[in-house]
Amino acid sequence: MKKIKTEINGIEVEVDVEKDDARIENQNFKFEEDEEGLWIVLDNERYFVEDVIKLSEKDFRVHIQGYSFDVKVMDALSDVDEMEMTGDVTAPMAGVVTKILVKPSQKVKKGDHLLLLSAMKMENEIVAPVEGKVESIHCKENSQVNANELLIKISVD
């Protein structure tokens, strides 16, 4: 049996995975794979998994009954969530940096606005994940950035 931590929109739930089934909070999920794909049986009901997209080593997008969920998985014992507490601010998606609101060596508090990123006609405020000092800025205004690209480094005291 393997214990795996799953996270959807920031909410963690632990899953116990066996060979052909999984348990969450005393509910049993049975997996059945056939030529059509993957089925889940829960409380005698069968659900077809429409698609699973591996977004990264630890991120899956699961499509089920018209809904889609982004699930982050972590080995409950070994994986430390390396994302916490770092001051690297990266682009959550590809877009255009429309405005940089901070200057190097400026002190910022957690939640302070750092820059505006425009994607699909929407302006997104990127905020400081931690308190600290702006160490370096790695993007320019009106420049295109890719998903994951480092935008700003914040040094944590």
Add this chain to the structure above:
Amino acid sequence: MYNSVLVANRGEIALRIMLTLKSLGIESVILSSPVDRRTLPVKLADKVIELPGNLPNESYLNYNHFLPIAKELGVEAIHPGYGFLSENIEFRKAVDKVGIDFIGPTSENMQVLGEKVSAREAAKKAGVPLLPGSLEPREVDELFEIAKNIGFPVLIKASAGGGGRGIRLVNREEDFMDMATLAMQEAKSAFGNPEIFVEKYLVSAKHIEVQLLGTEKGVLHFGERDCSMQRKNQKLIEEAPAPSISREKAKEIHESAVSLGETVRYQNAGTAEFLLDKDGNHYFMEVNTRIQVEHPVTEFITSEDLIYRQLQVASGEELEIEQKDIKFKGHAIEARIYAEDPYNGFRPSPGKISKIIHPRGVGLRVDSHAEPNSDIPNFYDSMIGKLISYGRSREMARTKLSIALASYKLTGIHTTVPYLKQIIDSEEFRTLKYDTKFLENHMEKFKPDRSLELIARAVAAYKQATQTAMPSTNGKTVDENMFWKKSYWGYMRW
């Protein structure tokens, strides 16, 4: 009629316009940015003008680049679609200057109606009811006096804004001065015009709009649409006819719209938008001087092709119909499919579509350019398409739309499909108990079933444990989720 028309747009609306051009035997010329080269409208076009970059300024707004080429190709008229250059007066004038027809209103129409203060003045002149508020431009302290007189809450609107942009709600008197100052700064940077005005805010309202078509002989209307199901002033579901008003009331609103159109001598297609208060009084909101996203619901109930009518008007062809020939039958509902995650703050979800099977059936229309492996780029609006259903009654149209949404197969990116289905299945939608603020006030009402969320967790854990996960088919959106967590996202739709 024209021989050659340029579609200065992309995606579903480019495809929609092109279908009418093709059906009339008109040569269709289209624009294409590098990322759009393999999309359906580009594939189907007779000629393609390649654009130098992907950013809107380098591509679909870059008329200095494409206008001379269009002229050289023998293009006689340009259809701007919606968004992009459709309401840009400078573009309108530039098109005139090169000697190409613009399929839309005159620049005077755009000037008067595109600017909110002058649009309100025109409405007043036409005898259209206005919400209490300021008319001509004023100083901030004068606006404050007006706001106090009409009573809070009030809206501060940027005169040059529109389509839900540049609007601020002020609930309390003591916040007014700060908000007004901020709104002016914002209006200046966003629209290049700091002018603002105040208007009474209706706490509960319906959005009703009238489809207009201005011709040489006068202004025709094609009935009204109800677009009250919105989120942050952006429409999600639209229908025609408006189900919550009597036919007498509808007639009254049509008359207001036509009167406004006649007053400004409106040409071509446009939409007069109104707010309806709880007591059923209608008030002028704005006029959109273009074809709208939701035009298909009107086409369904009138059996008309509005793009064809636009072409007729623009080319100076006499219309063979009069107002009495425009008849209404049945009910149509449209749902807008966006590449956004409705259960995670409507965060944009660009990337590659993995699987897509559009629903089909009698009385169902799909306006979409999306195909399997289509890339939904981050450069433009996140709309993937529209699903429109038609039935003899509202309930029949609603049921068809619900089934169509349930049978939509669309994976690889997040979309609004499941959310739209939840809305149209809701008791409130069925019994018409909603206003324009309904979705914002009932955020918690529409969530995925917890058991589905747990299944998704189980599936991801299983894939991880068995290491049989499929290879990534979504190169462009790799690892979005990891980074999502690190920063909080506010958003604003333009």
